[in-house]
Structure formats: structure tokens, C-alpha cells
Amino acid sequence: MSIPKAIVRPALPSDLRTVADIFTHYVRHTVATFEETPPTVADWERRLDDLTGRKLPFLVAESSGMVAGFACAAQWRPKPAYRYTVEDTVYLAPDATGRGLGAALLSALVAGSTRAGMRQMIAVIADTGSDASLALHRRFGFTEAGHLVGVGYKHGRWIGTFLLQRDLTPGQPE
Numbered sequence: 001m002s003i004p005k006a007i008v009r010p011a012l013p014s015d016l017r018t019v020a021d022i023f024t025h026y027v028r029h030t031v032a033t034f035e036e037t038p039p040t041v042a043d044w045e046r047r048l049d050d051l052t053g054r055k056l057p058f059l060v061a062e063s064s065g066m067v068a069g070f071a072c073a074a075q076w077r078p079k080p081a082y083r084y085t086v087e088d089t090v091y092l093a094p095d096a097t098g099r100g101l102g103a104a105l106l107s108a109l110v111a112g113s114t115r116a117g118m119r120q121m122i123a124v125i126a127d128t129g130s131d132a133s134l135a136l137h138r139r140f141g142f143t144e145a146g147h148l149v150g151v152g153y154k155h156g157r158w159i160g161t162f163l164l165q166r167d168l169t170p171g172q173p174e
Helices: 013-029 041-053 101-115 132-139
Strands: 007-010 058-063 066-075 085-092 120-126 143-154 157-167
Touching (some): 013 058, 101 120, 101 132, 120 132, 132 157
Parallel strands (some): 085 120
Antiparallel strands (some): 007 058, 066 085
């Protein structure tokens, strides 16, 4: 059985219910995000409006006509000097992993952030014991910038984070 090719495209307001559902799974059942309360569709609408207004990418991967994952790049920190640095977010529907969708989303996110004039992309990856997200980011040129131990507490345990960084200077490989 062949896996249908994914289409990566800008997110639309009509995609945000599925985006919210995908993220809610990770909030409730994993430590991949340190969020403890799932954002509402209205929260996602505000985020889409904010990122679109800043010309930053908010993308979805569509497979067989269904949204199977999303990615976005948001300002790393609120201080003005960080305005050219973004943090990436990539999440897939639980049944959509292992099909190359994360790579398709991250590739498009790096390209879109570069086109938007960003200079650095930061990945904050929970130290869950799984290497999948770390491996994906390393494949796209991210290098480890630090490891924070026990900085988050969720689902009854302390979790650390890995910080990875990628130069977005135009001309760098995607």
C-alpha cells in the first residue's frame, strides 16, 4: 500500500479545529509540550492572525484531503532584539507519524522563515527519551545549543529540554 503524498500549505481558519485537536492530544497525553491546558480554536485563530500579520509561516500538512500535522514559527522571545529569531513548532496527528510529514513541514517552515527575513530558528524539544524530534531537527541542520535539566513538571515527573539552533542566513541549505 502506498502512502499518499502530503501537500504542505499555509494554514486556513478552517484547519484550526483539526490543529487544536492534534495539539490537544499532546497536551493531555504526552510531555512533548509543557502546555497543560489545550489552546482553544479561538486561541489558534489569534495565533494564525498574529503570525500571518508578522509574515511568519503557519503551515499544515494535508494527506488524503485531511490535515495530518501543522507547523509554525513564532518569535523566540518578546524582547525587540529577538525580532529576527523564531522558535519552531511541529506536531503531527498521532496516526500520521513515520510518513515524512514532519520533514516536509520542517523543510517548508525553514524556507518560509528564511523568506520572512528571520536569521535564527530555535527548537525547544522536551527530553522525553525519544530521539525522533532531535533526529529530525539535526537532519535539517540544527545543532545542539544546550540541555536544561528538570525545568518542567508535567504528568507527575520532571522533564528537561534540549535547545537546538539553526542559522537561517540566506544561502544556507534547507
